[in-house]
Amino acid sequence: MASNETQITEVKENYAPDTELKAERVAVIDYKMVTFALAGKDYAIDIMQVKEIAKAGRFTYVPNTSPFVLGVYNLRGDIIPIIDLRIFFNIPVKSRENDALESMIIITVEEQTFGIVVDSIDKVVGISRSSIQPPHPIFGDINIKYIHGVVENQGRLYILLDVRRIFGSRISEETKKSIDPEDLPEEKSAPKEKALQLKSSAELDISFIKDTLPALSKFYVSPVNEKWVSERYNSWRDTRSAGEMQLSSEDDAKKYLETFFSPDTGNLWSDAYSSAIGTLLPQNQAKQINVWNIGCGKGFESYSLAVLLKEKYPNARIRIYANDSDLLSISNAPMLAIPDSQITSRYKPYLVQGVGGAWTFNQQIRDMILFEYHDCTHQNAVPNMDIIIARDVLSFLTPEKQNALIADFSEKLKGNGIIILGQNEAMPQKSGWVRTVQGDIAGFGKE
C-alpha cells in the first residue's frame, strides 16, 4: 500500500539510512509521549504517567516556602499540588494574568498526583524507544538529572523529562534506579507496553486517538465503545487534512466525540425516540417497577422516562432512581423548568405553570423520581431494578470502573430486566449479556 511505504520512507530519512534491520527497528512505535512547550522549547512526558490534561485558572494560591509550588487545585475532591516547572527549572516566566487559564498536565508519580503548569500543550507523539538518546549537557537549560533523554521526531527535538526524578521521594531514589526498566538497555520493553507494529497510518492514528481521548475529554476507549471509535475515524478523516488526524486539543476531542452522544441528550425525548425505547421495554404486570437512571444530568432524561413509563405501565407504581455526580447539573432537577420550545403535545398534559410563568412537571410525575447527587462508582444502595438506563455513562469511566459498574448492573438487574446504554455503546461481547434490538436501539439483558 502506497501510504505505508511513504510512512516508512519518511521515518527512514531521519535516521542513518542503512540496513533492513535498522529500518525494522525504527518502524516500531513503542513509546508515546505528551509534548508541550516551556519557555519556547519542546519538552515531553511519558504518556503512561499522564493522568489528564486540564486548563485551570482557579487554583488556591498557597503561601509556601517552595516558590515553584503555586498552590493547590481541587481535582474532583482530591486536593493536588500545582507545580510551575518554569519556576522549578529557573526559566524566566512571563507574568501571569490572574484570570488567564493555564495549561496543566496532571501526572501521577508513586501514587501522588500533581498538576504541572506549562506554556502550552502540543500533542501526543509516538516514537520508538530506541530512538531516545541519552541527555547531553549541551541541552542544559535544566539540570541534566531531570532529563530522561532527548528524541527527535518530525524535525523537532523533544527533551524528555524524568518526572520520577523530579517528583519522586528522594529517599527511595536509589531503589527506584535499580528497578527502573528503562535504565536497562538489554531489557525488552516493560510488559505493559505492547509494541505497535506499523500496520497502517490509519490504525496508528486510531491508536493515538484512543490514547488521547482520556487525557483530553475523559472518554475511555474499551470494548463498550471501541466499535464506534473506529467507525468514527472514517468520517473524522474526511474533515481533516493529512497530518492533522490527531487530537491535539480539548476542542479536537470534543469535535471527535460530537457524533457519539445519544439522541436527545439534554432535552426531553422526542416522540419518535420515546416510542422506540418504549417498544424495546418488555411487558410487565408487576405492581411496582424500579428504574435506575444513571447520568441523568439536568433531569430531562428522567422526566422523559417518567412520562414514557407512566403511559406504558399505567397500573404500576413506578420509582425512578436518578443519579448524577455533577452537582451543578442535578441540583435543580427536582424543580426543572421546561423551556417553551420543548413543550410538545406529548408533555403538555403533565406540565403545570408556576408563579413567574415557568413550566414544571406536575406533582404526580415528580413523585415518581428520586434525584440523587451520587457517584455510581461508589457503593450503590439501590434496590433491584427492572430497567436500567445508563446512556453515555460507561464511556466516561476508566476501564476498571466500567467493569465494576457493569458488575453492579449484573447484580442489581432483575432476571428479566433490561439495560439501555448509550446509542454508541454496547455491553462487551461474550460477557453474559444478551442483546435485543428494536430498530436502531439496543437493549441488554442477562443470559
Place this chain on the structure above:
Amino acid sequence: MRVEYINPFVEAAYNILTEVLGGEIRRGELYLKSTSIPVMGVAALVGLAGDVEGRVIFDMNLSTAMKIASRMNQEELATFDELAKATITELANLITAQAVTKLHDLGFRFDLTPPALFTGDNMEISDHEVEALIVPMETSQGRVEVNVAIRDRL
C-alpha cells in the same frame, strides 16, 4: 444523597457556624467520597432516622476543635476535656438540628439521635463504604468538614 437534602445541611452549617463562632465562614466546594470515614482526628456524630437512615459527622482536627470549644465557651480551654468535648458535640447537634428543621419544612421527616464524639485514629465507624457528601467549611478556627452519609429508606 437526595438533592433536596443538600441545601438544608449547607445552610445550617453556615448559619450556625456564623452565629456561634463569629468571624468569616467560607464554604468550600462540595464533593462525594466513596467512604464516610472521618479523617481529621475529632469527629462528632449525629445519627439520623425517619425518612432516611444514616448520620452526619463533623470532622475536624484537634487544634480546630480546641479553638472552637474555647471560642464557644468564651474562655481558653487548655485540654480537650469533658467540657470541650461537650461543646463540640453541642455544635454538631445545633447544625444537624437546624438542618432537620429546614428539612421538616420541606416535607421530609428526619429524627436525630443524641450525638457522640469520637477522637483519635481508632475510629471504627461501621458501614464505612457508604458514600458521603462532604461540605468543607473554612472557619477562623480551622477547617470543619460536614460529612453526610444518608440514604433514603426504600
Place this chain on the structure above:
Amino acid sequence: MISKQDFPSINERAPEGLKGDGSAFKVLVVDDSMFVAKQIGQILTSEGYEVVATAADGLDGVEKYKELCPNVDLVTMDITMPKMDGITALEQIMAFDKNAKVVMISALGKEELVKKALLLGAKNYIVKPLDRKKVLERIASVLGR
C-alpha cells in the same frame, strides 16, 4: 450589637432572678450536654437566679424534681436526651405537679414538637443557639415578672 442590657452589673433595675423578698428563684436544669448546662447556668446566675440542681437525662430530671419540690420554681428541659427524652420527662413532671413551670430548650424548632410540648403543659419554648436576652425574657415571662 452589645447594649447596656447585656451587662447585668450596669443595669439599674434589680436582677430578674431575685424574688421580691431578695431570695433567688430556684431553677432545675435538665440537659445532657455539659456545655449547654453550663451556658444556661451562666446566663441564669448572672441575672441572680440560683441553679439548684442539674440532671443529665429525663429520668434523673424527673427524680430530682420530685426530690426538690416545692423548692424548684422553674425547670429548663432539653428535648433530645438519652434514657428519657424531654417530652416524656415533661409529661411525668406535669403529672406529678400540675403547677410545675417547665421551659423547653431545644435545637429543634419543629412546629409539631413545640405544639406538643405546650399542649402537655410546658410554659414556653426556647430554640438554640441560646441568646442571653431571649432566654432571660422567656424565663421572666414564665415566672410572671
